[in-house]
Amino acid sequence: MITVADVEAEAERIAGHVVRTPTLSSPGLSGLLGVPVTTKLELLQRTGSFKARGAVAKLLTLTEAERAAGVVAVSGGNHGIGVAVMAGALDVEATVVMPRSAPGRAVDIAKASGASVVLADTMDGAFALMDELRAQGLTLVHPFDDPVVIAAQGTVGLELAEDAGELTDVLVSIGGGGLISGVAAALHARRPGVRVWGVETEGARAMSAALAAGGPVPVELSSVVSTLSAPSVSRLTYEHVSALVTEVLTVTDAEAVQGTLDLADHAKVWAEPAAGCLLPAARRVLERVGDGARLGLVVCGGNATTADVTALADRFGLR
Structure with missing residues (x-):
């Protein structure tokens, strides 16, 4: 707690x-x-x-090695925007996974901020793909499961x-x-x-x-x-x-x-x-x-x- x-x-x-x-x-x-x-x-x-708050807080805790490796986030929209924009401001490479149901505006903003955006067919699929990318060495910026x-x-x-x-x-x-x-x-x-x-x-x-x-x-x-x-x-x-x-x-x-x-x-x-x-x-x-x-x-x-x-x-x- x-x-x-x-x-x-x-x-x-x-x-x-x-x-x-x-x-x-x-x-x-x-x-x-x-x-x-x-x-x-x-x-x-x-x-x-509000997602900018949690995104930048987590990004500011990264080690140099984690910054160099880049981060991954999964989102229905707002968390992805938050991570993409704040990572861009801090010069950290970000990959954002979203379901195809995510608002088009969220996808566009994340891409315009310099993030790589990957779309999955469903939200479950987006979380599964996020796990795969994390296993490849990217640091997870989770939308909610992080103190x-x-x-x-x-x-x-x-x-x-x-x-x-x-x-x-x-x-x-x-x-x-x-x-x-x-x-x-x-x-x-x-x-x-x-x-x-x-x-x-x-x-x-x-x-x-x-x-x-x-x-x-x-x-x-x-x-x-x-x-x-x-x-x-x-x-x-x-x-x-x-x-x-x-x-x-x-x-x-x-x-x-x-x-x-x-x-x-x-x-x-x-x-x-x-x-x-x-x-x-x-x-x-x-x-x-x-x-x-x-x-x-x-x-x-x-x-x-x-x-x-x-x-x-x-x-x-x-x-």
Whole structure:
């Protein structure tokens, strides 16, 4: 289990490499949900998501031999962008493996940053190919199964604790669980009374399945939200979530896409469905905790184009 001291150490390590993103109250979302809402705008982070934090933290720990050999990462989109951009900035060769379902924009940005991009047919296949490349001598920058990465993602929670007003409940999206593990560790230390809720989509329920099974298990992926689609969580993230998170909620893909549209209309931010899923989950949290809640939403990323979201909205018949 990481500690707040680990998170503070990573905050020092990555300072100057990442943005301290804004923590802002949202009148629009407060009006929509009927309670005060504060947003942590990680979509304004370098590379368009929180993933830059963990990526650069891990890259900064490499030995000279590891730097020379290069790194490999597997990603549904945002982690690949983060590793590619930050590796390019640090002059480290990077190979990024993505499934063919990854957003085209993520592939383009990773390539433009100088990374070698390899596409696999499925996310399971991408993880298998990542293992092969690691066996060939590349250093793995894992998207979530690494204490350095988790602690660096936890700097989001550290900044939220320092910058937000009163909060009762914080919602965080879950793919493999690295972000929520770090955020929960930081918030439990700095804001011990705050409840932390995880959010998944129904077709990418790796953490929910792990909690039901008592440990990580493989899941079949069917969600259109590729950036939350991990084939399983890790023992490390499972242990953090089972100990520190109140509950993991699930929403449909359609609800996540509608949440993206609602964030644009009411919060005036262009997020991706991995963040849009927070809004339908927030309504469920409010049903459970009552009107006295003061919500914090970690808006994890914004790497979706208008064309991406419009296509999904049309697919689900949303307006």
